[in-house]
Amino acid sequence: MVKQWLVKQRAKGQLLQAFKAGEIGIPHKTGEQRLFRYPKINDIRFNYERKTLTYVFTLPYGVDPKILKKKEYVFQQFFSKSIELKGEIKTFTLTVFVTQFPNEVKYDYAAMKLKGKLPIPVGLDTNGAFYFYDMVKNPHLLIAGETGSGKSTQARSIITTLIQHLPPEDLHLYLCDLKLGDFHIFRKVEHVKSFDTEAVGLKTTLLGLKKLMKKRGMLLLKHEVSHIDDVPGKQPYIILAIDEVALLKKEKECMEIVEEISSIGRALGVFLILSMQRPDAKLLDGKLKINLTVRMAFRSADGINSRIVIDKVGAEKLEQTGRMLLKIQSERELKEIQAPYLTIEGAKMILEGYKVQGEENLLEAKNEPLECEELERVDDWGELDE
Missing domain, CATH: 3.30.300 (GMP Synthetase; Chain A, domain 3)
Structure with missing residues (x-):
């Protein structure tokens, strides 16, 4: 004593x-x-x-x-x-x-012990515990950070984890890699239904997603429920991931659909993962920014960029690669977290078992999946205009 x-x-x-x-x-x-x-x-x-x-x-x-x-x-x-x-x-x-915050966290899917309908891995928090959240409860994610901060690695880690966690019939991924980064490693994965590298192709994908959301919305009305999980049968969750979304700044029609997804996608099971190097205040206007309920701020160039992403300064002070400040709309305090490190080669090895075998690949028919597969699946539940 x-x-x-x-x-x-x-x-x-x-x-x-x-x-x-x-x-x-x-x-x-x-x-x-x-x-x-x-x-x-x-x-x-x-x-x-x-x-x-x-x-x-x-x-x-x-x-x-x-x-x-x-x-x-x-x-x-x-x-x-x-x-x-x-x-x-x-x-x-x-x-x-007392235990020092680690400068690197090795990617280990089994150690994450993920739970929830659509769990998003974040990383190791200051308590030494692995932190994750459910995207169904906290929809739409923004990842921002300058070159070398760990932003791209985090996007790679999240998508690789989701592919392992959910079967392809429960998760459909629509990927857009505008800066030709490393999203290409996911191209032949069975979960991936569309892969775009230019705004022209993305526009077709977005128009298809808009049509799909309208059909799902009509289903909610028909069955008098507020979430797609509550309708008869099971529809896959849909994630649209756009790397370097700032390059769409001049694509007004594309950005309008992205904003629409951010507004109504949660109830329809359609979610966003957006990433950018330099946050743009005009692109992230009030409506879109508010709807991105989770934001990961890796090292930023200055306090202004930090404030654009997480409404506070601080990200400009981050020194360690892979270190972020996490803002979740439902929580008052920011969390400092070290993201898991997954190399491109490591991701390729994991993804090998999830790729479509043979030459035939759904992505060869550019942007057609939404018209032929997704929409037909919705229609299988019965005529919506009865």
Whole structure:
């Protein structure tokens, strides 16, 4: 008991030193001497399983809570970069992670232990746990980051994971690689129904998806349900992934359909994964940006670009390749996460078992699948105009 008390007193003293160094408190004078009334430390908790030290403290009345974010560097200097500061107005928690945040996370599908209808792998969080979310609950994803930040690797990891998690009858992928990156590794995978490299071909795909969404919408009306999962039978989830979507800036008709998918796709089982190197404020206007409920910000050129993606600065300070700030609309706080690293060669080896065998491939009939396969499958449920 005495030993634990001494450890807590030492930890308390370290936090008080941080408050003093950062002048976090209310100044007052005693004669000629300028003193500070510092935050009150209410509790100190050790979690030996998670290897964390958590402080709970309250600010004195009159202290602007924003000062904690401005002086976060002080806590990092006293403890480490691996800290998490949470709270608002008066009561805050400061969690110090004893185990250092890894600079690289090896891709391991089995270790992810994914759950949910459409699980999206994100990476290792500051708690040392693998983080993922369900795209059905949090639809549409934006991945942004400058060259070499890990953006393309993350898109590769997500698509490869989804292919392993769901059979081709439950997941249809429509891919567009406008900068001719590495989406080509997915071309002959059975899940992939369309692969475009130019806006002209993508436009045909998008028009087909628009027609499909209209049919699915009519099904919801017919069966008086609010989600495609609730209609009789089972329809595949559809993901449209566009790499370097900023190149569509001048393609008004394409962007209108992309925005429409972002608005109504969730209920219809149609989802977006958009990626870009340099975020464009005009492209990500209010409507589209709000509907992208999950955003991954890898290293950005400056605070302005960071704010465009996640509404806050911070991504410009990320140094490690594969490190991101994750914003999920339903959660108040940003999460710092290290994405799993999957090489192109590693992805090719995984995908080999999911490719269509032989010369015949659905992609050879450019953009026809939507007309002949997807729409017929919807029609199999019966006439919609009965």
